[in-house]
Amino acid sequence: MEEINTKKIYGLLGIAVTVISFSGILIKISKAPPLIIAFYRMLFSTIIFTPFFLSRYRDKVRYFFDYRPAVVGFFLAVHFFLWITAFEYTNVANAVIFVALQPLFTLILELIFAREDLREGVIYGIILALLGSVIISIGDINILYEKIWGDLLALAAAFFAASYLFIGRSLRKEVAYIPYLYIIYTYAAIFLGIFTLLKGLPFGGYEKINYLYFLGLAVGPTLIGHSVLNYSVRYIPTTIVSLAILGEPILTTFYAWVLLGERITLVTFIGGVFIIAGIYQASVMNRTGREEMVE
Secondary structure, eight states: OHHHHHHHHHHHHHHHHHHHTTHHHHHHHOOSOHHHHHHHHHHHHHHHHHHHHHHHOGGGGGGGGSHHHHHHHHHHHHHHHHHHHHTTTSOHHHHHHHHTTHHHHHHHHHHHHSOOOOOHHHHHHHHHHHHHHHHHHHHHHTTOHHHHHHHHHHHHHHHHHHHHHHHTHHHHTTSOHHHHHHHHHHHHHHHHHHHHHHHTOOSSOSOHHHHHHHHHHIIIIIIIIHHHHHHHTTTSOHHHHHHHHTHHHHHHHHHIIIIIOOOOOHHHHHHHHHHHHHHHHHHHHHHHHHHHHHO
């Protein structure tokens, strides 16, 4: 029975990564401003979560008055805004490859603020990923300045993703996963709504098809995809989940080629291989090191 359950988890994990990989495509084909896309993605996610939260986790409402989820939600809002904006300046492949650097930023934040030691293999992984980033950036200099700007936005998005995960660590120890997500998603939607108001963008008036894209981003990559990823780590090794997540830039690049006609350049391919290899090396070595410390 355990073997069957494990196989089911692997199957769900594969479905989750497949679904998450469509986020870049949905963002690219949306004809609304980045802030609007990010706002409705979080708003719809929150709305869908609300009945479940109120029926099972109503006692967790008190955490809305804790400053920590507000800070985490702010960083999450900035992450989504920067990443979605990146698609306006660079291609899908570059955007998903650079945002995949998030685990490395997390490791660096842990080194600086949590004083956690980095194993030698982790450092090699970081160097590989940075080398890949340099390779892609050099290739983009020869193409267009705007593409470099998009790459930098995706890189900044990866940093803010790592920051919101790092800052939220203490809160995640106190609050169950579902209410934690609901609270930070709600705050992210609030902050994105404020950013939209400050920029003077209208909340309505966009083509109806866009709202289906927003809903797709909320239901697919946000609620189904990330929920399954976090559910999977309870039953299978985290390194396996980390490896599966690295399938996102690969699948998204393939989807962009098939559906949008975006061909990946040789430079992006080579740099992407270095980045993915570096992330995997760093993730595996970091997890191995922690497991040895526990033993």
